[in-house]
Amino acid sequence: MEYSYAYLILLLPFLSFLLLGLFGMKMKKPVAGLIGTLVVGTLFALSLYTAYEYFFVIGRDAATGLYPTVTSFNFTWLDFGKSPLFGTQLLFKIGFRLTPISVMMLVVITTVSFMVHIYSFGYMADLDDNYHMVGFEKGFQRFYAFLSLFTMSMLGLVVATNLFQMYLFWELVGICSYLLIGFYYPKHAAVHASKKAFIVTRFADLFFLIGILFYSFYVGTFNYDLGVMPDLTARLAGASWVIPAALFLMFIGGAGKSAMFPLHIWLPDAMEGPTPVSALIHAATMVVAGVYQVASLFPIYIKFGAVNQLHWIAWIAAFTAFYAAVVACCQRDIKRGLAFSTISQIGYMLVALGVSYSLDNGTGGLGYMAGMFHLFTHAMFKALLFLCSGSIIVIIGSNFKDYMGGLHKYMPITNICFLIGCLAISGIPPFAGFFSKDEIIDACGMMPGWQGVFLKWWMIMVAGLTAFYMFRLYYVIFWGQSYYELDPEHRKKPGEAPMVMEIPLMILSAISCVAGFIPFGHFISANGLSFDIPLQHGELLPALPSLCAGLIGVIAATVMYAPKKNPIPVMLEKKFPRFHRAALNRFYIDNAWQFFCHKIVFGLFSIPIAWFDRHVVDGAFNFAGWSTQAAGESIRPWQSGDVRSYASWFLTGTVALTIILLCIFY
Amino acid sequence: MIPVQCFFVLSALLFFIGVFGFVTRRNLIAMLISIELVLNSVDINFAVFNRILYPGQMEGFFFTLFSIGVSAAEAAVALAIIINVYRVYHSDQVNSIENMKF
Numbered sequence A: 001m002e003y004s005y006a007y008l009i010l011l012l013p014f015l016s017f018l019l020l021g022l023f024g025m026k027m028k029k030p031v032a033g034l035i036g037t038l039v040v041g042t043l044f045a046l047s048l049y050t051a052y053e054y055f056f057v058i059g060r061d062a063a064t065g066l067y068p069t070v071t072s073f074n075f076t077w078l079d080f081g082k083s084p085l086f087g088t089q090l091l092f093k094i095g096f097r098l099t100p101i102s103v104m105m106l107v108v109i110t111t112v113s114f115m116v117h118i119y120s121f122g123y124m125a126d127l128d129d130n131y132h133m134v135g136f137e138k139g140f141q142r143f144y145a146f147l148s149l150f151t152m153s154m155l156g157l158v159v160a161t162n163l164f165q166m167y168l169f170w171e172l173v174g175i176c177s178y179l180l181i182g183f184y185y186p187k188h189a190a191v192h193a194s195k196k197a198f199i200v201t202r203f204a205d206l207f208f209l210i211g212i213l214f215y216s217f218y219v220g221t222f223n224y225d226l227g228v229m230p231d232l233t234a235r236l237a238g239a240s241w242v243i244p245a246a247l248f249l250m251f252i253g254g255a256g257k258s259a260m261f262p263l264h265i266w267l268p269d270a271m272e273g274p275t276p277v278s279a280l281i282h283a284a285t286m287v288v289a290g291v292y293q294v295a296s297l298f299p300i301y302i303k304f305g306a307v308n309q310l311h312w313i314a315w316i317a318a319f320t321a322f323y324a325a326v327v328a329c330c331q332r333d334i335k336r337g338l339a340f341s342t343i344s345q346i347g348y349m350l351v352a353l354g355v356s357y358s359l360d361n362g363t364g365g366l367g368y369m370a371g372m373f374h375l376f377t378h379a380m381f382k383a384l385l386f387l388c389s390g391s392i393i394v395i396i397g398s399n400f401k402d403y404m405g406g407l408h409k410y411m412p413i414t415n416i417c418f419l420i421g422c423l424a425i426s427g428i429p430p431f432a433g434f435f436s437k438d439e440i441i442d443a444c445g446m447m448p449g450w451q452g453v454f455l456k457w458w459m460i461m462v463a464g465l466t467a468f469y470m471f472r473l474y475y476v477i478f479w480g481q482s483y484y485e486l487d488p489e490h491r492k493k494p495g496e497a498p499m500v501m502e503i504p505l506m507i508l509s510a511i512s513c514v515a516g517f518i519p520f521g522h523f524i525s526a527n528g529l530s531f532d533i534p535l536q537h538g539e540l541l542p543a544l545p546s547l548c549a550g551l552i553g554v555i556a557a558t559v560m561y562a563p564k565k566n567p568i569p570v571m572l573e574k575k576f577p578r579f580h581r582a583a584l585n586r587f588y589i590d591n592a593w594q595f596f597c598h599k600i601v602f603g604l605f606s607i608p609i610a611w612f613d614r615h616v617v618d619g620a621f622n623f624a625g626w627s628t629q630a631a632g633e634s635i636r637p638w639q640s641g642d643v644r645s646y647a648s649w650f651l652t653g654t655v656a657l658t659i660i661l662l663c664i665f666y
Numbered sequence B: 001m002i003p004v005q006c007f008f009v010l011s012a013l014l015f016f017i018g019v020f021g022f023v024t025r026r027n028l029i030a031m032l033i034s035i036e037l038v039l040n041s042v043d044i045n046f047a048v049f050n051r052i053l054y055p056g057q058m059e060g061f062f063f064t065l066f067s068i069g070v071s072a073a074e075a076a077v078a079l080a081i082i083i084n085v086y087r088v089y090h091s092d093q094v095n096s097i098e099n100m101k102f
Helices: A006-026 A029-058 A100-123 A140-158 A163-181 A188-219 A242-257 A266-272 A275-284 A286-296 A298-303 A307-328 A334-354 A366-396 A412-426 A432-446 A449-478 A499-517 A541-561 A567-575 A577-584 A586-638 A643-665 B004-024 B028-053 B059-089
Strands: A070-082 A089-098 A125-127 A133-136
Touching: A006 A029, A006 A070, A006 A089, A006 A140, A029 A100, A029 A133, A029 A140, A089 A100, A089 A163, A100 A125, A100 A140, A100 A275, A100 A286, A100 A366, A100 A499, A140 A163, A140 A275, A140 A286, A163 A188, A163 A242, A163 A266, A163 A275, A163 A286, A188 A242, A188 A266, A242 A286, A242 A298, A242 A307, A266 A275, A266 A334, A275 A286, A275 A334, A275 A366, A286 A298, A286 A334, A286 A366, A298 A307, A307 A334, A307 A449, A307 A586, A334 A366, A334 A432, A334 A449, A366 A412, A366 A432, A366 A499, A412 A432, A412 A449, A412 A499, A412 A541, A432 A449, A432 A499, A432 A541, A449 A541, A541 A567, A567 A577, A577 A586, A643 B004, B004 B028, B028 B059
Parallel strands: none
Antiparallel strands: A070 A089, A125 A133
8 A cells, every 4th residue: 555654654653762761871872862863864754755755656646637645544542432522433543644735744844844953963962172072961862852742742743644643743742843943951041931832832822723623513523624514504504603713723833833922932041052953843843833723724715705714814914024023123032033933934834824815826825835935944054054154153142243353264154054054034036935935925916906916015025025134144143243353362263063953954055055946836736637837937026026135234334344443333233222132022922921921810810810719729638637636626635545534434325315215126 | 942143143244245345355255255144144145034034945945055156256256366466567466456446
């Protein structure tokens, strides 16, 4: 049977997690790392083979012209029997489902995961003064165990056959994110960040769960495959709002994972985790789970008339993209800058999905393809950028831009790779981001009415901002005034990171260079039929505005940040101090949440509830205990220890009982 | 034939002597002996009632024998306890074990 090896894709990383988690501490550190890396390498090969088999060997169905949806296995995990509520059998199944987007996700996840596994050998190592690896950090085995668990969970999420399985693995990736953000658990900030990430995403997942319950209650199944869905016209009569509402609730869960405004607050803090983790989880894979969720439910959105909900998503995402881009312009921590850039780019993907309104490839469904294309290219170049920043952080020993500057002389390979990543994300041809981002802007233009026009120019503006903040980051790291050269006597000379970290950078740079030329429309499209992306065939004119915006951004950043002295940013900072401070503090959204949680939720609800608990609930139980004890105390002296008094009481009692019985019976 | 009242008078006397002794004596062995008196009075009652009310039957006598056996066992256990109390407290007085409470 085809894809008979598919179960290995989930089983292998799980076994590797068990092995490393249970016996990792008994192994030598490099052995544990090698096991994890080999397993993910195998997965990488298997996924590539799956993609090859899916797209090229088996290919399109001759009758329909679509790539078939293949369920390689689907076993029953829990059987609740016939449910009176659903009227059908309530089954929780776990399976392996291949669709064009899940195959694409398999490739993305395993590629980035494999690169990160290799890279971590260098990142998690102890380096000597010449930046050679001399040993491995504490917790190396634990790190690889969690990476394996994450890879398994993320793969399980994208191959989910039903919403229940998706939710299950959705929570698993959440817990992996929690574990890995808090990897340096002696650090206060890391623990704090991991808790924040977990609580915020969990809060959003509550809505996902409610959405699933709504959906499954009305549809009668957890499946979201339109092909196997029962006829719902009778069920949904008079309740046509239910499915759109359920879909939007599910999207709120996705918005939490994908860091959409105002649930984005956890992602910048999540940068406390090790940088390879940021690259894998918080840039390339887990944070696009929300995008993947909307994309996999996309046919349902269209079928059940939830186009308005899609448009709401587009507006939320467009605002988020702009907001995050502005904040990214003045971050001093390079990883946080990249984190806001990630939020902004995820905004792009969701805008692309949100502006879609039909399954037609050329017009209403263009955004679906564009969003998925951007997901793919973004995963590659953002992982690249994060891994580059990881190399820099390992060498510099700090996240802050003030300790960098002028690194192009000392880290030439990282410099080139980072530049490629910046060019890709800024949408400069021929790098990957140009094609995917311009498709998104094109798709915005397809939306009818003023909304389409507005969103199109809005996203073009954000493209300009993207180019600006990415090149600002590039210049403050690699050009400008070198921190080392200010005082070479006392400061450590920067150098190139170990080779094992450079190789993944080079591979990802190569992918970022060529990924734009993948004829993506032939693999993934809204209605499944093949179509040509106009941009890839020389129709460059529609891309001109965004290209111009990107170039303006690059030029502005070059003028402002490339020289050794940067008078313009300083002047701007002086001129708009409040705006600058607000942007630096992420426009006080975190503070607003803090206020909401502490003052409103805690003050109005939690404290009265706590009072009730402490005084009423606890009081009732304390009273029960106290009264029992007091009763005991009061009858305790009866047990005097004097045997003769016992005898007297016994005798008196017997006599009394006899008299009573005599009185009763005679 | 001895009048039946005699048995009852004897039994009642034994019983109350036993109870009186149990309540008034402080010596543990004396208290044990008092208990034996109470039991004996009950045994006499059993035997007499069997004889008067159900002359052809034996249940009362057997119960008397059973009771004697039980009281023998009880005496053994009680003596063992008294010996242990004596070993610990060096006394055979009942107020010496007053701290066995609470």
